[in-house]
Amino acid sequence: MTEAINTSRPLTRREWLMSDRPQSRTQARLGRAYLVWSRFASNRLAVVGLAIIIALLLVAAFAPLLAPHSPVAGDLRNARLLPPGGDYLLGTDDQGRDILSRLIYGSRLTLYVVILVAIIAAPIGLLVGTIAGYAGGWVDAVLMRITDIFLAFPKLILALAFVAALGPGIENAVIAIAITSWPPYARIARAETLTVRNSDYIAAVRLMGASPTRIVLRHIMPLCLSSLIVRVTLDMAGIILTAAGLGFLGLGAQPPLPEWGAMIASGRRFIMDQWWVAAMPGFAILIVSLGFNLLGDGLRDALDPRGNNQ
Amino acid sequence: MSTMLTVDDLRVTFPTRTGAVNAVRGVSFTLGRERLGIVGESGSGKSQTGRAIMGLTPPHATITAKTLNFDGIDLLETSVKERRALRGNRISMILQDPKYSLNPVMSIGRQIVETLRTHEKVSKREARRRALDMLAAVQIRDPERVYDLHPHEVSGGMGQRAMIAMMLITGPELLIADEPTSALDVTVQLDVLGILDNLVRDRGMGLIFISHDLRLVSSFCDRVIVMYAGRIVEEIAATDLRNAKHPYTQGLLNCMPEIGADRHPLPTLDRKPEWAA
Amino acid sequence: MTPSLKIDNLEVTFNRFRALRGVSLEVVPGESFGLVGESGSGKSTLLRAVAGLAPVTAGTIEVNGNLLGASRTKAFYREVQMVFQDPYGSLHPRQTVDRLLLEPLAVHGFGDIERRILRALDEVGLGSSFRFRYSHQLSGGQRQRVAIARALILEPSILLLDEPTSALDASVQAEVLNLLEKIRRDRKLTFVMVSHDLAVVTHMCDRLMVMQHGAEVERLTASELARRHVTQDYTRNLLVASQGFVRPVVQNA
Numbered sequence: 001m002t003e004a005i006n007t008s009r010p011l012t013r014r015e016w017l018m019s020d021r022p023q024s025r026t027q028a029r030l031g032r033a034y035l036v037w038s039r040f041a042s043n044r045l046a047v048v049g050l051a052i053i054i055a056l057l058l059v060a061a062f063a064p065l066l067a068p069h070s071p072v073a074g075d076l077r078n079a080r081l082l083p084p085g086g087d088y089l090l091g092t093d094d095q096g097r098d099i100l101s102r103l104i105y106g107s108r109l110t111l112y113v114v115i116l117v118a119i120i121a122a123p124i125g126l127l128v129g130t131i132a133g134y135a136g137g138w139v140d141a142v143l144m145r146i147t148d149i150f151l152a153f154p155k156l157i158l159a160l161a162f163v164a165a166l167g168p169g170i171e172n173a174v175i176a177i178a179i180t181s182w183p184p185y186a187r188i189a190r191a192e193t194l195t196v197r198n199s200d201y202i203a204a205v206r207l208m209g210a211s212p213t214r215i216v217l218r219h220i221m222p223l224c225l226s227s228l229i230v231r232v233t234l235d236m237a238g239i240i241l242t243a244a245g246l247g248f249l250g251l252g253a254q255p256p257l258p259e260w261g262a263m264i265a266s267g268r269r270f271i272m273d274q275w276w277v278a279a280m281p282g283f284a285i286l287i288v289s290l291g292f293n294l295l296g297d298g299l300r301d302a303l304d305p306r307g308n309n310q
Numbered sequence: 311m312s313t314m315l316t317v318d319d320l321r322v323t324f325p326t327r328t329g330a331v332n333a334v335r336g337v338s339f340t341l342g343r344e345r346l347g348i349v350g351e352s353g354s355g356k357s358q359t360g361r362a363i364m365g366l367t368p369p370h371a372t373i374t375a376k377t378l379n380f381d382g383i384d385l386l387e388t389s390v391k392e393r394r395a396l397r398g399n400r401i402s403m404i405l406q407d408p409k410y411s412l413n414p415v416m417s418i419g420r421q422i423v424e425t426l427r428t429h430e431k432v433s434k435r436e437a438r439r440r441a442l443d444m445l446a447a448v449q450i451r452d453p454e455r456v457y458d459l460h461p462h463e464v465s466g467g468m469g470q471r472a473m474i475a476m477m478l479i480t481g482p483e484l485l486i487a488d489e490p491t492s493a494l495d496v497t498v499q500l501d502v503l504g505i506l507d508n509l510v511r512d513r514g515m516g517l518i519f520i521s522h523d524l525r526l527v528s529s530f531c532d533r534v535i536v537m538y539a540g541r542i543v544e545e546i547a548a549t550d551l552r553n554a555k556h557p558y559t560q561g562l563l564n565c566m567p568e569i570g571a572d573r574h575p576l577p578t579l580d581r582k583p584e585w586a587a
Numbered sequence: 588m589t590p591s592l593k594i595d596n597l598e599v600t601f602n603r604f605r606a607l608r609g610v611s612l613e614v615v616p617g618e619s620f621g622l623v624g625e626s627g628s629g630k631s632t633l634l635r636a637v638a639g640l641a642p643v644t645a646g647t648i649e650v651n652g653n654l655l656g657a658s659r660t661k662a663f664y665r666e667v668q669m670v671f672q673d674p675y676g677s678l679h680p681r682q683t684v685d686r687l688l689l690e691p692l693a694v695h696g697f698g699d700i701e702r703r704i705l706r707a708l709d710e711v712g713l714g715s716s717f718r719f720r721y722s723h724q725l726s727g728g729q730r731q732r733v734a735i736a737r738a739l740i741l742e743p744s745i746l747l748l749d750e751p752t753s754a755l756d757a758s759v760q761a762e763v764l765n766l767l768e769k770i771r772r773d774r775k776l777t778f779v780m781v782s783h784d785l786a787v788v789t790h791m792c793d794r795l796m797v798m799q800h801g802a803e804v805e806r807l808t809a810s811e812l813a814r815r816h817v818t819q820d821y822t823r824n825l826l827v828a829s830q831g832f833v834r835p836v837v838q839n840a
Contacts, residue, residue, distance in 0.1 A: 020724050021716050021717070021720060021724075022683075022720060023716075023719065025683070025719055028683050028685075028719040028720070032721065200672075201676065201677050201678055201679040203638075203640055204669075204677055204734070204737065205679075205690065206639075206640070207638055207639075207664055207668060207669055208691040208695075208741070209659075209663075209691075210690070210694045214694065218690075219679060223680070223681060351756035351758065351759075352727070352756055466626075495783065496783065496784075496825060496828040496829060497625065497825065497828045498625075499828065500827075500828050500832060504832075507832075507834060522757065523757075524757070526831050529830075530832040530834075561758060562757055566757050566760075566761070567761075567764065567784075567789070567790035568786055568790075569786050569789050569829065570789075574768060574790075575765035576764055576765055576790070578758065578762050578765065579758035
C-alpha cells in the first residue's frame with residue numbers, strides 16, 4: 001500500500017486532503033476540515049458573512065491605527081453635529097466626536113460582549129443539556145425545569161432585572177445576557193444527546209467500561225458541538241441587539257464608552273435634524289448582525305452531518 | 311410470450327463532487343408476463359435499474375438508453391404527467407420497508423382508496439369495497455379492522471401486505487418489487503411471497519423481483535439476472551442456477567453457509583477486476 | 588469446569604413488556620453457542636442484558652463463576668465484549684478508526700498502545716492504511732472488522748455477537764464469518780452468537796437455542812439440526828423457511 005503511494009507521482013495538496021486513506025492523525029483531521037471548508041466556501045453568502053466578521057475582527061484589532069480621531073474627546077467648539085463628509089467621514093455627534101472613530105472603537109466593545117457571552121453561555125448550555133439528556137430520570141427533570149424557568153421570562157426583561165440588581169456597566173450586561181441566553185443551548189444539546197444516547201456506538205463505549213463523565217465529555221459533546229456552534233453564531237446578532245438594547249436603556253456600557261447601542265440612544269434626540277448620529281451606529285449593528293447570520297447559515301450547511309449524504 | 315418491457319443499454323449516472331458515478335452501465339433485458347429476478351450486492355445498480363424503469367431516479371441523475379419501452383410507450387420520451395399516470399396505475403413498485411413507504415398519519419384503508427381514486431373515477435363506496443377486497447386478497451384476516459388502522463399499529467408483515475394491496479389495487483401490468491421481504495422475519499417472508507406469487511399468477515402480471523438473496527430469488531422467479539458493478543454478468547433460468555457459468559454467480563451461491571454442509575472456512579468471493587470491465 | 592457464562596431464569600422487562608421470560612443457559616469455555624429466533628424473540632435482549640445494556644428484573648448471570656451485580660465493573664468488560672448488528676450505527680461518526688481503538692486502551696490504562704492498535708488492525712485483516720480513516724470512508728464489511736477489532740483489543744474471553752453479519756452482503760458475510768472463526772480458534776474465545784439465520788448459526792455454533800416470545804423453544808446441537816432432528820413445530824417452520832420459497836402445486840391446471 002505504502003509502496004504504491006511512494007512510487008506514484010507526488011499528490012497535489014487537494015488530493016492529499018481529499019484522500020480516502022489518510023496516513024496520519026493530522027491528515028485525517030485536516031481532510032475533514034477541508035471537506036467542511038469546501039462545503040462552506042461553495043455558499044457565497046456565507047463567505048460574505050465570514051468576510052464581514054473578519055473585517056470586524058481586523059477593525060477591532062487595529063482600532064487605534066484606523067480611527068482618524070479620538071473616540072472620546074470631541075471638538076465641542078468647531079465640530080458639533082456635523083453632517084457626514086469632509087474631515088468627519090460619518091459626521092460628528094453632539095459632543096463633537098467623530099462617529100466613525102467611535103464606531104471603530106465600539107467594535108471592540110461589541111466583540112467583547114459577543115465573545116464573553118459565547119464563552120459563558122455555550123458551555124453552560126452544553127453541559128446542562130448533555131448531562132440532562134444522558135442521565136435522564138430526575139436529573140433530567142430538575143435540570144430541564146430550571147431551564148424552563150429561565151426560558152419563561154422574556155430575555156431583555158430578565159437581563160434588565162439582573163442589570164438592575166448588579167448595577168449598570170458592560171461587565172454586568174455581559175453576565176446578564178449570558179445568564180439569559182444559555183437555556184436554548186441546553187435544549188439543543190439535550191435534544192441532540194437524546195438522539196445519540198441509545199445508539200450502538202454509545203453502547204459500545206459503555207461496553208469499554210468508560211465512565212458516564214467520559215462518555216458525556218468525549219463522545220457525546222463533540223456530536224452536539226456543531227449544531228451548538230451554528231446556533232450560537234445565529235444568536236450573535238441577537239446578543240449584539242440585546243447588548244445594544246441595554247446600552248440604549250442606559251444599563252449597558254456607560255458614557256463615554258462608544259458602545260453602539262448607547263450611541264443610538266444619545267442620537268435619539270437629534271433624529272429629526274441630524275439623522276446620522278443615530279443611523280450610523282444602527283447601520284453598524286445591522287451589518288455585523290447580518291454577517292453573523294450569514295455565517296451561521298453557512299456553518300449550518302457545512303457542519304450538519306445530515307447534509308453529508310452524497 | 312409477448313414482450314411487455316424492453317430495456318436496451320440502460321445507463322444511470324450520478325454527478326458527485328468527485329466526478330460522475332455510473333450506477334448502471336448498459337443493462338439490457340426484456341420482460342414478458344413472467345417473474346424476473348435481479349440479483350446483486352449493494353452497489354451493483356439493481357435498485358437503480360428498477361427505479362429508472364419506474365421513473366423514480368433522482369432528478370439530478372441522468373438516464374440514457376437505446377430503448378426503454380413499456381408496452382409500446384417510450385419511457386424516456388414521456389412527459390412528467392404521462393409518467394405519473396403510468397406510475398401506480400400500469401406500473402407499480404413495492405419497496406423494502408413498509409414503515410417508510412406508508413404514510414404514517416393516514417389510515418391504511420384511506421391510503422389504498424386514495425391510490426385507487428387518483429387513477430380511476432370510482433365512487434367512495436365502490437373504492438372502499440374494492441380496498442376491502444384487496445386487503446382480503448393479500449390474506450389479511452380482518453380487513454374491516456385493518457382498514458382503519460394506522461401503519462404504526464400493524465406488524466411488519468401486515469404492513470407489507472397492506473403495501474402490496476395498495477400497489478396492486480389499480481391492477482398494474484408490471485410490478486417492481488425492490489427487496490419486498492428483506493425487512494421481514496423468515497416465516498412471514500414466505501407468506502408474503504406466497505401472496506405475491508398468487509396475485510402475479512392470477513392477474514397475469516409481469517414481475518421484476520430485486521433482491522440481494524440469490525437463493526430466495528431463484529426459488530421464486532423464472533429467470534434471474536445477476537448484476538455486478540452496474541452491469542449484467544449473467545442471465546440464467548432459475549432452475550439452471552446450479553450450472554451458472556460466471557464465477558461471480560457461482561461465488562455468490564457458494565459463499566452462503568448451508569445447513570448440513572460442513573465447510574470451514576466458507577469459500578469467499580475473489581473479485582476480479584475484469585468482471586467490472 | 589466453571590462455565591464461562593451461566594444464566595439462570597433471566598427476566599427482562601421494558602415498561603411492563605416482558606422481553607425475556609425466565610431463560611436459563613450455560614456456555615462452557617471455548618464453546619460457541621447460538622441463539623436463533625425472529626424479531627421479538629428476546630435473543631438480542633438476552634445479549635444486551637448480559638452486557639448490562641438491558642434492565643434485568645429477575646434471575647442471575649454468572650461470568651466465569653462470578654455473580655454479576657446490578658452494574659458492571661471495568662473488570663467485567665475486560666472479560667466480555669460485544670459486536671453489534673449494524674456496522675453503520677456502531678462506530679462513532681466523528682472518530683477515526685485510530686481513536687475508536689484507542690478509547691478502550693485509554694479507559695483501561697493499557698500501555699504499549701501503538702503496537703496493540705496495529706496488531707488489532709492486522710488481526711482483522713485491515714492493515715495500518717485504515718488506521719486514520721473515518722467510519723464513512725469504510726465499507727460495511729470494513730466497519731464490521733473495525734468493530735471486531737475494537738471488541739478484541741481488550742483481550743476478552745467471551746465475545747457476544749449480535750447478528751454480526753445480517754447487514755452485510757453475502758460475500759462479505761462469508762469473509763466476516765471466516766474471520767470470526769479464525770479469531771475464536773486463535774484466541775480460544777467463547778462465543779455467544781445471535782442470528783435470525785439458521786444456516787449462519789449452524790455454521791458457527793456447536794449448540795444453539797431456538798427462542799420465541801422471550802422464552803426458549805428448544806435446545807439443539809448443530810448436528811441435530813443438520814440432520815433435521817427437531818422436536819418443535821416452530822423450529823421446523825424456521826427450517827422450512829430457510830430453504831427458500833416453495834411454490835405450492837396448483838391444483839386445477
